Amino acid sequence: MDPSAGGGNASEGEEPPLTEKRIDWPAEAERIEGRLELLGGISESDGGLDRPPFTRSLRRAMEETSRWMEEAGLLPAVDSFGNLLGRAPQEGRKPALLIGSHLDTVPNGGRFDGALGILLGIAAAEILLPRARELPFAVDVLAFQEEEGARFRSGCLGSRAFLGLLESRDWALTDSRGLSLQEARDSFATDGWPRVEPYSREGIFGYLEAHIEQGPQLEALGLPLGLVAGIVGQERLLFSFHGEGGHAGCVPMASRRDALGAAAEFAIFLEEMARQQPGAVATVGELHCRPGAVNVIPKQVDLSVDLRHPKDEVLDRLSHRLQERAREIGKRRKIQVSSRRTDRLPAIGSDRGWRERLASTVGAIQGKAPQLWSGAGHDAGILGRFAPMVMLFLRCRRGISHDPAEFVSPPDIACALQAMVGFVESFLP
Numbered sequence: 001m002d003p004s005a006g007g008g009n010a011s012e013g014e015e016p017p018l019t020e021k022r023i024d025w026p027a028e029a030e031r032i033e034g035r036l037e038l039l040g041g042i043s044e045s046d047g048g049l050d051r052p053p054f055t056r057s058l059r060r061a062m063e064e065t066s067r068w069m070e071e072a073g074l075l076p077a078v079d080s081f082g083n084l085l086g087r088a089p090q091e092g093r094k095p096a097l098l099i100g101s102h103l104d105t106v107p108n109g110g111r112f113d114g115a116l117g118i119l120l121g122i123a124a125a126e127i128l129l130p131r132a133r134e135l136p137f138a139v140d141v142l143a144f145q146e147e148e149g150a151r152f153r154s155g156c157l158g159s160r161a162f163l164g165l166l167e168s169r170d171w172a173l174t175d176s177r178g179l180s181l182q183e184a185r186d187s188f189a190t191d192g193w194p195r196v197e198p199y200s201r202e203g204i205f206g207y208l209e210a211h212i213e214q215g216p217q218l219e220a221l222g223l224p225l226g227l228v229a230g231i232v233g234q235e236r237l238l239f240s241f242h243g244e245g246g247h248a249g250c251v252p253m254a255s256r257r258d259a260l261g262a263a264a265e266f267a268i269f270l271e272e273m274a275r276q277q278p279g280a281v282a283t284v285g286e287l288h289c290r291p292g293a294v295n296v297i298p299k300q301v302d303l304s305v306d307l308r309h310p311k312d313e314v315l316d317r318l319s320h321r322l323q324e325r326a327r328e329i330g331k332r333r334k335i336q337v338s339s340r341r342t343d344r345l346p347a348i349g350s351d352r353g354w355r356e357r358l359a360s361t362v363g364a365i366q367g368k369a370p371q372l373w374s375g376a377g378h379d380a381g382i383l384g385r386f387a388p389m390v391m392l393f394l395r396c397r398r399g400i401s402h403d404p405a406e407f408v409s410p411p412d413i414a415c416a417l418q419a420m421v422g423f424v425e426s427f428l429p
């Protein structure tokens, strides 16, 4: 409503910013909390929250979310992958500011990871709707699926599909029962929703995502919110150590070529290397020892490496050092070593200008606006390749996530909503 148009309540005078008027932030946070509670009960199995992509539970979560989108004045639709969109009704064709996160969870997950970002987006879109005409963009809300990669072992598939980035090898990925991504998607019912065409790059103004921090830094700082400086680069490698098997009782120590001895030395080196490089984390998460019997010398060991750092140059250097050291260990121990890179995601910084806008609204709420790097991947890392991206982190209790103990307090949720609305309002003329 235009306050200068006369009529209405003239005593209200100039239209104040939405962040300062009429909005009962604690009540908004309570409503979001109630919705989180409801979504937290929609699970594929009893005992713990488990909502994999392309399942009945995911569809039910989409139905609830779609209803809330409608209540907020948005028009729900799905894309060809099965992502849910709440689109702003608009007469012209403005590009869209997308606010989103993911609806799928890891097995035995928490109720805030992903869902909170979507519900904050819906609440923000509803609050902003009266100013929609004045904004240079439409505010659309996105609920992706298969961000976690828990089913098809590859993360952010929904956001990649949304941008048309999936290749045939992605569609051929299989779950633990041998069902391909293509088959899972094809058998997933999205009847009842209109289908939207993919957004063109020009149709995307930018992307905003709110997400739980999944780490302890904000709690340590005593602050509800943080800005995401960027999402770290990731490299995944597979190393194989080939030695010689033999009887555990009969082959003397001096003549052994134990593949596990070499792999163990390598894993310790990796840990030490990451400890000495500020900002780096490195993990051996999988290790397979063959033949794997109590009385047999390990003949072959395959292990996975997950390496992360905010700077791609540093990531390259660390990866190179690992491969060098593996070869050196192999040579000394007479073990054949091979390695291959299985995945690489470049580091991606959030948009500097957008970060400054968000910093000023966060600063106004809590005095400070700390910047953190995200060690976890997010849909924002995909969207940010093509459009300005910014992320807001919310403090989570004890830094715990991917666990039923995951928790964000309602007052912190209220702060996040206020910051998001303030950020969008900063684009008003």
Ligand SMILES: [Zn+2]
Residues within 6 Å of the ligand: 102, 113, 114, 147, 211
């Ligand atoms: Zn998440």
